[in-house]
Amino acid sequence: FKHGICTVEILDAKTKDKLCFLDKVEPNATIGEIKSMFHKSHPQWYAARQSIRLDPKGKSLKDEDVLQHLPVGTTATFYFRDLGAQISWVTVFLTEYGGPLLLYLMFYFRVPFIYAPKYDFTTSKHWVVHLACMCHSFHYLKRLLETLFVHRFSHGTMPLRNIFKNCTYYWGFAAWMAYYINHPLYTPPIRYYINHPLYTPPPIYGEQQVRIALIIFLFCQVGNFSIHIALRNLRPPGSKTRKIPYPTKNPFTWIFLLVSCPNYTYELGSWFGFTLMTQCLPVAFFTAVGFIQMTVWAKGKHRSYLKEFRDYPPLRSPILPFVL
Amino acid sequence: MSAPAIGTTKTAHSDVAPKKKRGPGALATAYLVIYNVVMTAGWLVIAVGLVRAYLVRGSYHGLYFSIEKPLKFFQTGALLEILHCAVGIVPSSVVLTGFQVLSRVFLTWAVTHSVREVQSEDSVLLFVSAWTITEIIRYSFYTFSLLNHLPYLIKWARYTFFLVLYPMGVTGELLTIYAALPYVQKTGLYSVTLPNKYNFSFDYYTFLILTMVSYIPLFPQLYFHMMRQRKKVLAHVEEYKTE
Numbered sequence: 001f002k003h004g005i006c007t008v009e010i011l012d013a014k015t016k017d018k019l020c021f022l023d024k025v026e027p028n029a030t031i032g033e034i035k036s037m038f039h040k041s042h043p044q045w046y047a048a049r050q051s052i053r054l055d056p057k058g059k060s061l062k063d064e065d066v067l068q069h070l071p072v073g074t075t076a077t078f079y080f081r082d083l084g085a086q087i088s089w090v091t092v093f094l095t096e097y098g099g100p101l102l103l104y105l106m107f108y109f110r111v112p113f114i115y116a117p118k119y120d121f122t123t124s125k126h127w128v129v130h131l132a133c134m135c136h137s138f139h140y141l142k143r144l145l146e147t148l149f150v151h152r153f154s155h156g157t158m159p160l161r162n163i164f165k166n167c168t169y170y171w172g173f174a175a176w177m178a179y180y181i182n183h184p185l186y187t188p189p190i191r192y193y194i195n196h197p198l199y200t201p202p203p204i205y206g207e208q209q210v211r212i213a214l215i216i217f218l219f220c221q222v223g224n225f226s227i228h229i230a231l232r233n234l235r236p237p238g239s240k241t242r243k244i245p246y247p248t249k250n251p252f253t254w255i256f257l258l259v260s261c262p263n264y265t266y267e268l269g270s271w272f273g274f275t276l277m278t279q280c281l282p283v284a285f286f287t288a289v290g291f292i293q294m295t296v297w298a299k300g301k302h303r304s305y306l307k308e309f310r311d312y313p314p315l316r317s318p319i320l321p322f323v324l
Numbered sequence: 325m326s327a328p329a330i331g332t333t334k335t336a337h338s339d340v341a342p343k344k345k346r347g348p349g350a351l352a353t354a355y356l357v358i359y360n361v362v363m364t365a366g367w368l369v370i371a372v373g374l375v376r377a378y379l380v381r382g383s384y385h386g387l388y389f390s391i392e393k394p395l396k397f398f399q400t401g402a403l404l405e406i407l408h409c410a411v412g413i414v415p416s417s418v419v420l421t422g423f424q425v426l427s428r429v430f431l432t433w434a435v436t437h438s439v440r441e442v443q444s445e446d447s448v449l450l451f452v453s454a455w456t457i458t459e460i461i462r463y464s465f466y467t468f469s470l471l472n473h474l475p476y477l478i479k480w481a482r483y484t485f486f487l488v489l490y491p492m493g494v495t496g497e498l499l500t501i502y503a504a505l506p507y508v509q510k511t512g513l514y515s516v517t518l519p520n521k522y523n524f525s526f527d528y529y530t531f532l533i534l535t536m537v538s539y540i541p542l543f544p545q546l547y548f549h550m551m552r553q554r555k556k557v558l559a560h561v562e563e564y565k566t567e
Contacts, residue, residue, distance in 0.1 A: 180525070185518035281524035 006067060006074050010038055013056040013079040025067065025076075032063035038080070048157040051081040086157035093147040096166050100174030101140040107178035108133045119184050128188045128210050132181050132278050135217055136174075139270065142221065150228050152235050173286045181278050189279045210277050217273030224266035226252035231263070244309050257313075258321035260302040264294040265319055295319050352413040357470050359404065364463040366398035371456045374449075388436070388448045395452065398459075399432045428455070431497055435532075438513060439504040447503060451496025454489045461485060483554040490550065494543055501532050508532060 006027050010020040020041050025034070035047040051060040054070065056079045067076060108129075112120045124130070180186065189209045230253045234243050247254045255262040271287040298319035305312050317324060370391045377390035388395075406422045408414040414421075436448060465482045468474040507513070514528040 180518075180523045183518060183523070186523055187519045187521050190521075279521065279523060281522040 006076060008034060008067070008076045008078065010034075010052070010078050010080050013051075013053065013081045016056075019080055027068035029067045030063060031061045031065045031067075034067070034078075035063070045080075045082060046086075048086040049083045051083050052078045053081070055079065083159065085160035087160045087163055088157050089153045089155065090147060092158060092163050092166060093151075094144060095163060096170045097140050097143045097147065099167060099171040101137060101144070103171060103174045104133065104136050104140075104178040107175070107182040110182065114179070115184055122184075124182060124184075124186060126186065126188045128277065129181060129186060131210070131214065132274070135214070135274060135277065136178075139221065139274075142225065146225070146228055150232050152232055152237070173282075173289075177278075177280065177282045177286060180280050180282055187279075189277075209279070213273045213275075213277035215273075217270050217277065220266040220269035220273060223252040223255070224263055224270065226250050227255075227263040227266060230256075242308065244305065244312060255321075256316075258316060260305055260316045260318050261294075261298040264298050265321075268294060268319070295324060298324075349413075353470055356408070356413060357467060359408075360463045360467040360470065363398060363401065364460060364467060366394060366401070367456055367459040367463065370394050370398065370452075371460060374453065374456065384446060384449055386444045388443050388452065391452070392443075396432060396437070399428055399455070403429065431500070434514070435501055435504050439507050441507050442500055442503045445500060445503050447496045447499030449496070451493045451500065454493030454496060457485065458489050458493070480558065483550070483557050486550050486554075490543075490547055494539060498536055498539060501536055505529060505532060 005023070006025045006029075008020075008022040008025050009018060010022075011017065012019055020038050022034070022037050025037075031052055032047065035050050035052065038050060038052075039045060039047055047063075053060055054072070058079075060081075061070070061078075070076065107114060108123075110119050110122055188206075190206050230248055230250070231245060233248075234245055235241060245256055247256045252266075253262070255265065259265050268287070268291050271283070271290060275283045275287050295318070302316070302318035373391040373394065374387050377387045378384065381387075402425045405414070406418060406425055409416045409418040409421045431451070436443060442448065461478065461481045465474070465478050468478055508515075509529045512528075514526070516524060516526045518525050
């Protein structure tokens with residue numbers, strides 16, 4: 001517990017060079033404020049890309065940490081690591097999701113240079129293709145709106161290189177799927193008649209399949225949205241507190257009884273529905289890859305819930321009830 | 325980019341400055357020694373087979389057929405090395421090793437085996453020879469390292485021969501893929517066209533061209549990585565020698 005004024009010196013974590021010396025620092029100054037002061041003397045390192053630690057190899061201090069509550073003397077020595085160019089999560093999400101929305105529509109409207117010229121600006125004759133476009137567009141529109149109005153982010157920024165990686169994934173897969181679904185030679189799920197001379201078992205269930213797929217898709221979209229709202233309500237605006245999510249009055253949230261990350265469960269369900277609807281192998285691949293990635297994230301989140309909360313409900317699985 | 329195997333330079337060998345490595349247990353070491361001895365022997369069989377066939381026929385042409393079976397067997401057997409990394413008895417990256425081995429297996433089965441017409445090409449002999457010499461050195465290197473008796477000659481060979489063998493192998497591989505292109509296009513090998521009930525298509529011809537293009541960024545990276553490893557490994561030994 002200190003009175004008076006402190007001094008802060010900031011060293012490079014790797015070279016141990018003295019980068020900055022701040023005198024006349026208030027003892028109740030936060031790391032966030034120190035970062036602003038550091039930024040003034042080194043304008044190229046804005047606060048978001050600074051990692052300030054007590055130990056060169058230690059964990060980053062939080063912006064909220066107060067100087068006088070840290071184990072330092074009247075002269076505090078901190079180590080700095082450059083996290084690299086940063087970009088805000090909101091920017092990343094808007095770009096990631098805006099791309100697929102627009103790209104799919106380009107394929108849907110058969111913009112020139114994608115398919116043979118005689119198909120330019122034509123539309124598919126299959127009603128399931130129109131339905132698929134509506135579903136896909138609805139999905140990404142929902143994601144964009146959630147990014148702007150629903151989600152509360154723990155971190156403000158992420159490294160810049162992530163946007164290239166993420167956009168390649170989302171944009172690449174969206175284009176790949178859209179190419180086949182909107183292709184002039186697209187084959188929708190068809191019902192064959194058993195007495196037809198060209199019947200080859202097993203029959204594909206056509207309209208029924210698409211109807212079931214649509215129900216699954218819509219159910220999971222509503223479910224996913226419900227979970228996002230429930231998670232948002234866990235955290236008051238501007239705070240970064242963490243609590244265990246529980247089922248609410250909304251039946252779509254009752255899945256919290258069985259699963260830690262039901263947002264991923266519903267997301268998987270949506271894409272499974274979309275695969276069934278379009279009967280398109282690239283969509284199945286996208287669903288599979290997404291499933292693997294979300295399982296990795298769900299397991300990580302589940303583990304950190306277990307670590308952080310002693311009383312975490314034991315019945316819950318990370319992503320699939322009882323199974324995974 | 326399969327010619328000399330790279331990513332495995334940081335493996336269970338005491339050739340670079342000593343670091344803390346878990347290393348395999350006694351049983352795993354015994355298994356690995358047997359594995360590497362068998363592989364060394366296998367590639368020696370291929371080498372001998374090539375030389376004998378050349379002496380008998382009197383020409384370099386069509387030697388592939390004389391070693392086709394052992395080549396397929398031992399090159400495919402290398403898939404086990406991915407397992408070794410995954411299980412942890414060899415401290416190499418699964419991804420890097422997987423990439424290496426799979427590209428070799430791809431060339432062996434999906435190009436040379438599948439496109440009969442390229443089997444009599446001289447480019448096949450070019451990469452097979454490069455692979456053979458590389459693998460004999462590499463597997464004997466691992467064998468001796470595991471037994472902690474690595475002759476300097478083997479270490480030197482491993483980090484020097486690649487300078488010639490790597491470009492030689494890459495040239496052979498690229499020429500072989502190039503030779504396969506017209507046949508793949510004509511027969512539509514491994515290709516799927518629209519319309520079909522899974523709404524998917526795949527053009528193997530384009531895929532092969534993209535594979536060839538991928539050598540452009542990948543080969544220099546791997547080659548210079550090996551050169552850097554060479555400096556590190558052989559320079560370190562020089563230090564001891566001058567003491």
